[in-house]
Amino acid sequence: MSYSNKVKDLYVNQLKDIKSAGIYKEERFIHSSQAADIEVEFPRGSDLKNVINMCANNYLGLSSHPEVLKAAHEGLDTRGYGMSSVRFICGTQDIHRELENKVTEFLGTEDTILFPSCMDANAGVFEALLTSEDIMISDRLVHASIIDGMRLCSAEHDTFKHSNMEHLEQKLQLHADKRIKMVITDGVFSMDGDLAKLDEMVKLCQKYDALLFVDDSHSSGFIGKTGRGTHEHCGVMGKIDIITTTFGKALGGASGGCVSGRKEIVEMCRQKARPYLFSNTISPVVVAGVLKVFEILSQSTERRDKLENNTNFWRKGLSDAGFVLKEGNSPIVPVMLFNAKLSQDFSKDLFNLGIYAIGFFFPVVPNGQARIRTQISAGHEMHHLEKALDAFIKVGKKYGILGLTKQEIIDKYGL
Amino acid sequence: MYTDFRRHLQSELNKIEEAGLYKKERIIGSPQAAEIELTDGSRVLNFCANNYLGLSNSPGLIKAAKEALDTHGYGMSSVRFICGTSDLHKELEEKISEFFGTEDTILYAACFDANGGLFEPLLTSEDAIISDVLNHASIIDGVRLCKARRYRYENADMEDLESRLAAAQEQRFRIIVTDGVFSMDGNVAPLDKILALAEKYRAMVMVDESHSAGVVGKTGRGITELFNARAKVEIITGTLGKAFGGAIGGFTTGKKEIIDMLRQRSRPYLFSNSIPPLVAAAGIRMIDMMTETNDLQDRLHHNTSYFVNRMSELGFDIKPTQSAICAVMLYDARLAQELAARLLDEGIYVIGFYYPVVPKDEARIRVQLSAAHEQEHLDKAIKAFEKIGKELKVIQ
């Protein structure tokens, strides 16, 4: 080994830079189940603090739902703990196929293939389907895992301005000569909470003979009247060629993802997608939990309806109080602060008031667009939201930003 | 919009099938164990799982997982740096560091992700990665995502490695990357020689212990134990999806600053949930079990040498192995498939591997031993190999 001081110093200095730029990520240790009320140790070694969680992807409040826990217990009893193998050797149980069928039915697609995570689904899907004769045209704000997937694929790639249909059309015209054109977007964009214009995108894809790919990780289970996702909301169910999504957010939140869509596309992924071929699939206990999640969701829309009501209350409350919000239709409600340091200070003050919400800043969001991203859950009761709102208003007053416009906040705190 | 593409995919799929490479999945209706139940109701002995220590259905791990379900719920619904870190994650990271004698550890959703997200945060186009040609697909993908200059050397070939190292002296940093155990042959990387070359040519060393952690070395600490090189490599990656319980999850363990950098910059870590708390809890229990007693490792080592010796005595051509992987060489692809199919009729589940998974004309059956195999399981498998081997004239 030759871990010289030269190597070590390089990393030490880079870490120092990250810290002095104020973008060092520190983890907070949660000692309880994921829920509206959680017990947090932060900083490490300090006493546990009870806080209201406003930043989980636990949209439907199912991460520690008693029925899901019960199903996981039973899954451990009947299916054991691990598979110790990949799918095509000896790592496939009947419940894996059952879950694939369940997802297909829920999303209204032709077939589904499970992956260890949606990150892996996105990382593997493009290379399995496309070659250098093809083109991937992606929205500029798609998730990092899609970008990694595209980087691993030899097809050409191009991007279009966020949700800008004219720009997308220009790009479809520009690349008209390519064998296969695939348009790639998130269903709900994770940092802004806005929805892709899937109805318009379907039309454009039909006009220019392109495939449409949607990552619905931040929508499956709650967007659309019955929670099927962005395609349901936009009235284009059955018209999306490829949907990827995760079980790691609303759908129980443990782990796992999938590619769902056209039959041959799924079949090709089973033969060629590297993270599928070379990694264990979702463990049986997690599968058992997700199966229960789908059962709960197909029984009633109560949870997504509650989530919608909670979101409306929260959005209106913040807006009435005079915060600048990103417009949107999802339970992701970004409170815009623009200045990176302000977003961190704001988050810290909220934490002291018992509210857990994280500030995001460049490079996670564009420069000068720092924000607190709040995420609403069906697990939130009115008293949680009221307490959180009080805290936001208190901190907002402290920094004197209530009622200010974007420009006024920028004038006050800089970018 | 989909019609042309459908036609294209169908023809591609036909090609895969015609080449005999179409992967079909066998569906299991029971927990993973030495004996499993297929959906047609038949029971077979499993000799193709990575269930080396037999922990996939371990009551101890299941108990730990259940307790964590009760105390920490089912999912975290978040990534580590937002609100997806539980105290169990931290505890497991510390346990893994202790187990390997390293400075710090970072968990990933899978070892595929650990390897996929390892290189890009650490190395740039000024650096060099020198990688064994037989390294796992996930290492290859990780290297593809990194801008560092790539060098490949023939499997465990130290002369070739040395020439690549010499060629890479212009680069700022160099790292030698190798699997601990190569999954198709079962041979271990010659770590002592690799370390000597690393010293001579000022390179770091990364070992993927996925098939060796829990398996290789007297107490299952992997190839760093086998070569008496504990804490001498900079980076170890490994999986919780094989010997260590078999559910899911991976890790990178090694130098403190490296792990710290990965926590800040490694994309699969930043953009994907970690393992669920129940898997972390079972991982903690697993390491405790392996520290309390060496029974499982001992049994695995016994089973492996018993099986390899008996098979060699019968006249089978076995690749030299220092792991729990025993490659029974058939060379001919059709013969390997035939033998595997006939063994399944005898209640023995093994898989034939052939080109392009292994080199042309090197078809084989890969047998994977487990501490869960009882003496009678081994004897039954050996007997079946003997019977079918004679019928197919593989042995006299």
Next chain:
Amino acid sequence: MEDIKDLVLNYVINEYQEDEDDEITYDTPLISSGFVDSFSMVSLKVFLEKKFNISIPDEEATPEAFDSVNKIVDLVNGYLEKK
């Protein structure tokens, strides 16, 4: 000279400006400020190569070299002179 500058500026505005409020000038940092993410930078490189019939090796196409219209024009001019 001015032609190249305006051509590149117009391309950058048309291609990358998401918000009308954001002003992009010859000196506006593009990559380090996040106007252009490193992934989208590839299409900028392809545009320059096609438009000016040059070839920019990957080592030269660094985020630093692409960080403003002025820098991009310098880079392009370097290749045009070599031709």
